[in-house]
Amino acid sequence: QQQVKQSPQSLIVQKGGIPIINCAYENTAFDYFPWYQQFPGKGPALLIAIRPDVSEKKEGRFTISFNKSAKQFSLHIMDSQPGDSATYFCAASRRRSQGNLIFGKGTKLSVKP
């Protein structure tokens, strides 16, 4: 199936906390899993992406954890800052498909000072 299920819908953390956003997919043919960050009034921007041959990828304070057997992946934000407050979308696709990116419904993150 094509769905990507994302949770939670919204998340509030204190500055310095580690928000975790989870996504689950059904289609085992998916092999590209990006995360997008969207600020109000702006378009989504690619944050970090992972392919299923690795279990973890870090870029700065952002980490993707990937569990192929469970068909789940998650975004962790270390030492979160108020400037990280945004909506985060996970997505999935097949590299050799015209199916394009399938997005989760998004998580609105608020980091309190």
Added chain:
Amino acid sequence: IAGITQAPTSQILAAGRRMTLRCTQDMRHNAMYWYRQDLGLGLRLIHYSNTAGTTGKGEVPDGYSVSRANTDDFPLTLASAVPSQTSVYFCASSEGWGTGYTFGSGTRLTVV
């Protein structure tokens, strides 16, 4: 600055009117996409084009049409707007399958 330009930024449109949302990219990306974003529903694909001259239907294509006459432009047309088409529309592009998307800043459309 390389990227995607969308126009207009916002528009209020009377129901039944025809409207074309413009999208231009200067990155020479092969693939382009149109998404609509609605609260609680995330980003839903309307139409896509994997290369100039070809288009395909996404998840919610009804009421919309697209064309891809060249690499850079990918206009989205609402032939006869209805209130349910009130949304924020994003155009995006990518080098190809399984690569990151670059999004425009969006067009906020209100159909009354």
